[in-house]
Amino acid sequence: MTSTMEMGRIDLLRISGCHDDGMDALVALTDWAEIIASRFVRESHNCLAAAIGRIRGTGPGVSFGRIVEDLESRYPIILQRPFEGVSSIAGGVWDLADLLRIETDRALLKLCFDPGTDQLPFHSHDGSERVIFVLGGRGFFHVADGSLSGFSERNVRTIPVRSRDALVFTRGTVHTFSATSEPLTLLSYHRPYVPLEDPRQFTVVESRLSPRDLQHRSANVSCDPAWTLLVEAHKSSAADAGCSE
DSSP states (O other), rough: OOSSOOOOOOOOOGTTOOOHHHHHHHHHHHHHHHHHHHHHHHTTTSSSOOEEEOOOOSSSTTOOHHHHHHHHHSOOOOSSSBBBBBBBBEEEEEEHHHHHOOOOOEEEEEEEEEOHHHHHHHHOTOOOEEEEEEEEEEEEEEEEESSTTTOGGGGGGEEEEEEEEEEEOOOOTOEEEEOSSSSSEEEEEEEEEOOOGGGGGGOOOOOOOOOTTTGGGGOOOOOSSOOOOSSOOOOOOGGGGOOOO
C-alpha cells in the first residue's frame, strides 16, 4: 500500500445553481465518500487500515461548509443524546433510503462532541467502513494498529484533528474520538449503513484505557505528510545554475 493516494473531488459545478441544492449536496457528499472508501479498501487489500487527509477548495467561493449547509437546510435532523451511550455526544442520521425513496444502504451521520468528551470507549464497526469529515472544532482521533483481539495501549496512535480534516478506515479498525477544550463536530459516512440499534454496528473493546490517557501524546506541531506539487520543477534562464538535470 502506498503512503499517499488521490481520493477524488466533489464536482461543485453540479451543485451550484441547481433547483435542489440540498439533494444534490447529499448525493455529492455520499458519492465522494463512496469513492474514498472504495479506493481505500482496494489499496489496503481489505486489511485493517486508517488514513487522514485534508479538504481543500480550488476556486473562488468554493466551500465545503456551504455544501453541508445546503444539506442541513434541505434535510434538517434532530440530534439525539446520548449517542453510543455517551451523554456528551449528540448524533443524527441522514438515511438516503428514507430521504430519497430509493434502495440503498448509504447514510451520513452528524456527531457533536461537547468540550471535555473523553468517555467514548475504544470500539470497532465490524460491518462497515467509515469516511469521516471534521466539520468544526478540534479534537483527537485515537486509532489502534491491530485487531480487536490484539488491542494494546502500545498499538494506539493519537492524531489531532480539526475542521476540514478527513479520515477513512476499514471495517474492524479499533478507534475512538475525544474532545478537550473545544467542541468537535463530525460528518460520518457509513459503508454500508448498519442501523444504530443493530448490535452488530458497534463492538466495544474490553479495556480500561481511556482517551484522556492518550491526549498528551499529541503535544507537537507538524505539517501534513503529503505535499501537493503545484508547479513542476523546470529550468528558466534565471535559475539554470540552481537546477540540475
